[in-house]
Amino acid sequence: MKAVHFGAGNIGRGFVGLLLHEAGYELVFADVAEALITQLAAADSYAVHEVGENPTVRTVDNFRALNSSLQEAELVAEISTADIVTTAVGPHILKFVAPAITKGIAARDAGLAPLQVMACENAINATDILRDEIAALWDDAAGSLDSLAVFANTAVDRIVPNQDAGQGLDVTVETFYEWVIDRKPFAGAPPAIPGATFVEDLAPYIERKLFTVNTGHAAAAYFGFEAGLEKLSDAMADQDVAEDVRAVLEETKQLLVSKHGFSNEEQEAYVQKILVRFSNPYLPDTVSRVGRAPLRKLSRNERFIGPAAELAERGIVPEALLGAIAAALRFNDPADAEATELAQILASSTPAEATARITGLTPEHPLFDAVSTLVEERQAEPAKAPA
């Protein structure tokens, strides 16, 4: 069995690659980072250090590595005979990996089982986004896309911080993980991945993950950044930050319980567990990584505006989420390209224009005015040096 995985970064090596390896797949990593690919191609194995209460070390071997920019022909050949293709590159990068996957599917022998494609990104239905990119490139002369490949949405959960440069290929991760995959596209024959859970209806799981783990995480990052803190666990140790995060998760709990029918107790237990995960002192995670790409995080269907908009549509003013949105608007990490772009939008637009551009909300939406007021307040603040 062979899996081709795009994106040999934190989650690629520390989670998706690890689980596929443990499921018995031979791995081919594809990435554009030449130094990383050279290192992987020269290595026989790397270690995944799971840190927390019960630390363990797992070894990943039986992998190869290809530069997806420089070795496209080899990559297409690998995909044409693979069983699985996964990605962990970031939702905005899916369009760049689609061409090689499209060519690889087109080159498949008709006798092979359909390629199983799963995007492992933090976004609602990321695999659908990838499938749309592939479908747009697809030439029907190569056959029917749906008979040559199946596309399954997934929700992936494991905190994998940026790694210390001196660590080589080894990855430090938390002990917790969850990989939930939509079972329906596999028509009764899902891949055998022991660490994954297959479900009939992914929507509740993916929204619960994004609107609890990622909403809470990003809130901790932005409140922590405002407080001048660098480590995510230090942000969670700050009582004011922790209370603000807790209040945000109370609001998303209200939405998730009423929308998806999770019981209050079940959702509360989920929240408690992730608060402990965020506070893991063994995990060297930073507010910069967790807060990265604020424009993506403030977009319409993402972790803040998504749940806040739905609460507003139900007549609820999401005060705590609005507080987190205000903090996100102040995230001016100079190392983050989207933070710079956010600052430019705020500096060059009216409050209404900036609100529409940043959040995708329309002026008629019940959340629009509240966010626009925050934008205006942010614009009125004197330019502040990064924390």
Ligand SMILES: NC(=O)c1ccc[n+]([C@@H]2O[C@H](COP(=O)([O-])OP(=O)(O)OC[C@H]3O[C@@H](n4cnc5c(N)ncnc54)[C@H](O)[C@@H]3O)[C@@H](O)[C@H]2O)c1
């Ligand atoms: N790190 C986590 O805790 C975590 C957990 C769950 C989900 N995710 C999601 O996984 C994805 C990756 O996150 P990450 O933390 O591993 O980021 P990362 O930056 O560590 O890894 C991304 C990798 O993708 C590579 N890449 C970029 N463009 C590419 C291209 N065109 N072709 C092939 N490779 C390309 C980069 O070189 C990098 O090695 C994101 O969608 C993220 O939201 C991350």
Ligand SMILES: O=P(O)(O)OC[C@@H](O)[C@@H](O)[C@H](O)[C@H](O)CO
């Ligand atoms: O990857 P992002 O930028 O969407 O979000 C940053 C973190 O919240 C995220 O990577 C978490 O660590 C992860 O989603 C935990 O499962």
